[in-house]
């Protein structure tokens with residue numbers, strides 16, 4: 722009985738894509754959907770992270786448009802789920818996305834053992850920053866759900882863009898898709914529409930390394 726199940730498990734590929742609505746995870750999802758042999762059945766998961774950055778509303782609008790775009794332009798189907806987490810902050814100290822993502826990835830993979838891969842959007846630009854305390858904590862959080870294995874996180878997580886720098890990631894997706902993504906960490910809102918701050922880490926990174934056609938603050942979701 723157990724043997725039969727094992728055969729079935731190795732035959733079927735099922736990939737969970739942690740999707741934020743930013744350029745990196747959009748490119749990761751685009752890559753996964755275009756390589757069905759490698760990734761099999763695709764599950765997309767978005768986490769609405771409600772923290773002091775107020776980014777979640779802009780992301781929620783972006784992901785809607787991005788997923789509609791994917792459905793229209795990619796043949797490979799995917800399922801979509803989401804979770805919401807609202808957190809207090811302590812001055813400027815708050816939990817990092819990587820920790821929350823790992824909490825959810827640990828949880829989902831521990832309850833659904835048909836998931837054979839978890840795709841995380843981290844680029845060479847991110848890896849260059851090195852392993853931070855929050856990255857190490859994230860790994861331990863994921864692995865807390867898998868006490869039977871020494872490092873489940875390392876085995877199941879895949880980073881398809883680990884060798885690409887941010888500006889190279891942009892080139893891997895169509896321009897009309899890139900423009901739908903949201904990256905600003907601290908947007909403000911006018912008439913319900915998000916506006917990029919132009920000052921946060923990701924806004925600066927975008928303007929310094931990427932020549933995008935849209936100007937900061939000009940994005941709208943019509």
Ligand SMILES: [Zn+2]
Pocket residue numbers: 904905906907908917918919920921922923924925
């Ligand atoms: Zn910004």
